[in-house]
Amino acid sequence: xxxxxxxxxxxxxxxxxxxxxxxxxxxVDYLYGVADVEDLVxxxxxxxxxxxxxxxxxxxxxxxxxxxxxxxxxxxxxxxLYTEKVAQAPFSECDGAPDPEKFSAHGLSLxxxxxxxxxxxxxxxxxxxxxxxxxxxxxxxxxDIDWIGCVPxxxxxxxxxxxxxxxxxxxxxxxxxxxxxxxxxxxxxKLDQTGALFKxxxxxxxxxxxxxxxxxxNGIELSDDEQWAFVVSxxxxxxxxxxxxxxxxxxxxxxxDFYPDNIRRTYDGKLxxxxxxxxxxxxxxxxxxxxxxxxxxxFRADLIDPESFEVTPLYSGKGDRExxxxxxxxxxxxSLWFGSVRRRSILRVPMD
Numbered sequence: 001x002x003x004x005x006x007x008x009x010x011x012x013x014x015x016x017x018x019x020x021x022x023x024x025x026x027x028v029d030y031l032y033g034v035a036d037v038e039d040l041v042x043x044x045x046x047x048x049x050x051x052x053x054x055x056x057x058x059x060x061x062x063x064x065x066x067x068x069x070x071x072x073x074x075x076x077x078x079x080x081l082y083t084e085k086v087a088q089a090p091f092s093e094c095d096g097a098p099d100p101e102k103f104s105a106h107g108l109s110l111x112x113x114x115x116x117x118x119x120x121x122x123x124x125x126x127x128x129x130x131x132x133x134x135x136x137x138x139x140x141x142x143x144d145i146d147w148i149g150c151v152p153x154x155x156x157x158x159x160x161x162x163x164x165x166x167x168x169x170x171x172x173x174x175x176x177x178x179x180x181x182x183x184x185x186x187x188x189x190k191l192d193q194t195g196a197l198f199k200x201x202x203x204x205x206x207x208x209x210x211x212x213x214x215x216x217x218n219g220i221e222l223s224d225d226e227q228w229a230f231v232v233s234x235x236x237x238x239x240x241x242x243x244x245x246x247x248x249x250x251x252x253x254x255x256x257d258f259y260p261d262n263i264r265r266t267y268d269g270k271l272x273x274x275x276x277x278x279x280x281x282x283x284x285x286x287x288x289x290x291x292x293x294x295x296x297x298x299f300r301a302d303l304i305d306p307e308s309f310e311v312t313p314l315y316s317g318k319g320d321r322e323x324x325x326x327x328x329x330x331x332x333x334x335s336l337w338f339g340s341v342r343r344r345s346i347l348r349v350p351m352d
Contacts, residue, residue, distance in 0.1 A: 091149025
């Protein structure tokens with residue numbers, strides 16, 4: 001279990017529900033013992049949150065963390081439990097469970113199943129680039145989490161974020177797609193469109209989504225009908241709503257005034273997008289690349305209305321030795337949670 005340290009930020013500008021106010025002394029809580037949490041996802045109708053630990057600077061030796069929001073405590077999933085597991089169809093393309101010493105959790109997605117359980121999709125870099133699938137059952141004192149298989153990522157790509165769909169398909173956001181990038185560079189002269197979206201089905205495997213290449217495709221979230229993807233581009237300071245079928249219509253770019261990373265549904269149906277501000281991408285890359293756990297980089301979260309695309313400031317925080325370089329924001333009913341790719345803690349902002 002982890003320890004709690006309650007501290008105060010002075011003169012933080014906070015905006016809740018679109019109504020801004022300045023607090024001379026607004027409490028935040030640090031939950032320690034959960035390292036390098038790049039993404040967060042909440043299990044519905046429960047106090048449980050899953051956090052992805054990417055591990056070291058080469059994205060190896062990470063973890064999955066199980067966080068109890070009510071108890072404000074966390075534990076780390078023992079990946080050794082799955083070493084003898086055999087993958088189940090249709091996720092049986094990989095040769096056994098991930099290496100527990102190398103496993104590195106990046107993007108997360110949670111999809112409810114008809115039997116009341118949940119599929120947790122995890123982008124893994126440790127030992128292999130793949131989407132690992134876990135089955136979660138809410139039973140007993142803590143959730144029962146079981147690895148059930150994986151889908152290797154498309155060849156010559158660096159996967160970042162994932163979104164599972166109710167029909168069993170998977171949408172994958174890749175930051176670098178070498179083959180696609182070289183084709184775009186050669187045929188269209190496009191230097192900045194390094195990323196891509198891919199759709200996986202058990203029948204066809206990975207198929208690239210047309211017209212979905214951005215500058216370093218990053219975080220992803222789906223529309224309510226799962227026909228559109230909201231995709232983050234950090235260098236472009238934007239979120240783009242992209243049709244997963246070209247016949248649905250045109251993409252829409254939503255401009256932001258900071259460098260966003262991940263995007264996540266809030267408890268009330270909005271989209272919370274988090275990232276960094278008052279910095280440079282070079283500084284961000286240096287902090288991540290040297291595996292420095294105290295990157296004092298200012299962070300930010302905005303809300304996006306998924307229908308009107310209206311952007312509302314949600315929270316701005318000053319980076320310091322305790323927390324900075326936020327990569328994800330999770331808005332629950334009671335709190336706003338931040339994770340960081342280079343921190344030894346996660347941050348909770350009570351919103352009661």
